[in-house]
Amino acid sequence: MSHAPELITDAEHLARILAAVPRLPARRVALADGGWVGDVLGRALAADVCSGVDLPGFTNSAMDGYALRAEDAADGELPVVGDIPAGDTRELTCAPGEAWRIMTGAPVPSGTTTVVPVEQSDGGLERVRFTGEVEDGRHIRRRGEDVRIGDVLLRAGTIIAPQHVAVIASAGVDHIEVAPRPRVVVLSTGDELRPAGEALQHGQIHDSNGPMLAALVAAVGAELVEVAHVRDDAGEVARVLERAVATADAVITTGGVSAGAYDVVKAALIEAGEVTFDKVAMQPGKPQGFGLLGERGVPVFTLPGNPMSTLVSFWVFVAPALAHMSGRPAPVWxxxxxxxxxxxxxxxxxxxxxxxxxxxxxxxxxxxxxxxxxxxxxxxxxxxxxxxxxxxxxxxxxxxxxxxxxxLDGPIDAPLAGAYDENVADEKE
Incomplete structure (x- = not known):
């Protein structure tokens, strides 16, 4: 462990963290495997998704109607030589002087120059008449007019949402590369802490940091592995940290990092050698610690114990670090x-x-x-x-x-309201 006697800026502390935290290795997801959709939602793409096919993959009809050569409509009435449903795999030809009844999405016969919607006809099954002007080139989707083979459909870093699944599924690729969600363990320390709902004795408080950090971890797209409460005992803290580092990609602790006699997180990490405890020139959140522990170099964030200090510290330091690890965009100021x-x-x-x-x-x-x-x-x-x-x-x-x-969250279109004091500064850390 090392100590920094002078205050450093919040920007300096964040820069140290981002320079040290690892980018988690990408994971290859085979799209033929069942259940892949639920597995990738909310994850960041680790590589661009490029189309392996043209979209549309064949020239097709945009309407239910009739496929024909536009100039033939001047004859007034055309024979209907057959039906073309969606999914028809025949390679057909539209000869001069004839029409095909065609459905939306069905491949148009070669030679077709227009599709006339059924609403602009008498709906004939054997012969058809058209009730309006027939324009050349209408209601035909050309092969590749949307996407060409090799076009980038989704960029690396995109957070996969349900609408992206349609894009991925249509792209003709057999796998995608996604960044894993960091697995996070949350440890709140202090003999005074009790679970929510438990009766309190004099001097005890309910643990709000543990549940809050659990919610924050989920909110930024990471995976919560465990939330644990640890007593003010350096040996127990060391044992729990050792277990957490073995299973997690990141560990967040709250409390026990100031200069008090019972700051057990500091005491537990004195021999570790990889953790730096800083005094950061910020309010709230002055006492901060960060380091890499274990053979895998697992990031450990030691945050102050006051609830507002914990909240601010998470958004300013931990959230950008978890975003870096998972390839997600950092919080936007x-x-x-x-x-x-x-x-x-x-x-x-x-x-x-x-x-x-x-x-x-x-x-x-x-x-x-x-x-x-x-x-x-x-x-x-x-x-x-x-x-x-x-x-x-x-x-x-x-x-x-x-x-x-x-x-942080929620709508930002409600009116400004509430009682406010002109002086809201507070020197607490």
């Missing part, structure tokens, strides 16, 4: 304008303020800060749907100022 009262900021530290964000009719992202910003404050978290980053050089945020904003 946007620009937003402060529309509520301004507030003062902690000196020398970037502030991640909990805010309520809405999208205006003009597309502008507007934000208003929660009244209380302490790392222990949870009461107003239900009103916050975003984080706003205030640069560490700032001393005051003014109404109308532009900030970087990360929208």
């Amino acid at each position: 946007r620009r937003g304008v402060v529309r509520g009262p301004g507030w003062t900021c902690p000196r020398g530290r970037a502030q991640y303020a909990r805010v309520h964000a809405v999208r205006g009719a003009d597309g502008e992202l507007a934000i208003r800060a929660n009244a209380r910003q302490g790392s222990h404050h949870l009461g107003e978290l239900g009103e916050a749907n975003a984080l706003a980053r205030v640069p560490r050089e700032a001393r005051q945020v003014e109404t109308g100022e532009m900030l970087d904003v990360l929208v």
Whole structure:
């Protein structure tokens, strides 16, 4: 283990993490295997998907109607020489002076120059008359007009959604390369923690970090392997960490990383040698740790224990790292304008303020800060749907100022509402 005596910036800490975390190896999925669709939904493509066929694969009819040569419609009435249903594999020819009754998606006979919809005819089965003007080249889908062999259909990094399955299934490829979901173990430490719903004794609290991190891991597309509570015992923490590192691709711990006498996560990692504990110039979330453990170099993120510090630390550091590991896009920060009262900021530290964000009719992202910003404050978290980053050089945020904003979840079209204090700075970590 190493210690960094001076504060580092949040950008420096994130850069260290992204430089160290591995990209998980891609997994080949054979499309002939049953159940592949459910296995790949939500995963990132590790390689481009290119079409192995032309789409359409043959020239076909876009309508139910009649296939003919357009110039023959001037004769007034044509003999219907046969039917062509969808799926017909015959190679047919449309000779001058005749028509074929054809269904949508069926291959058009060679020589056909137009398809007349059945609605523009008398619907004849043996002979057909047309009721409107017949135009050349209408209602025919040409081979390859949508996609040509070799065209890129989906780019690497695309998160596979249900609509992409149709694209993949039609492409004529026999396999795709997908990035695996990182397997994550969450460990919350502290003798004071009790599961939700359990009766509390004096000095005890319910564990909110474990369930929250479990939900966050799922929200960013990773796979939750285990959520465990560990007592304030360095030996037990070391044993649980050893087990977690053997089975997971990443481990997240909360609590036990400050400078207190019972900071057991630090104590458990003193001999490991690969973990660095930093003081990061940010509020909340100052105490941070990160390292690679075990033979596989499994990333371990040691986050502070206050709930808001844990939430902010996950989005600022862990989420981008898990995205890198799985080939997914990192969380996107946007620009937003402060529309509520301004507030003062902690000196020398970037502030991640909990805010309520809405999208205006003009597309502008507007934000208003929660009244209380302490790392222990949870009461107003239900009103916050975003984080706003205030640069560490700032001393005051003014109404109308532009900030970087990360929208966490939910709609952003509700009105700004609630009671807000003009001064929401809090020096808690």
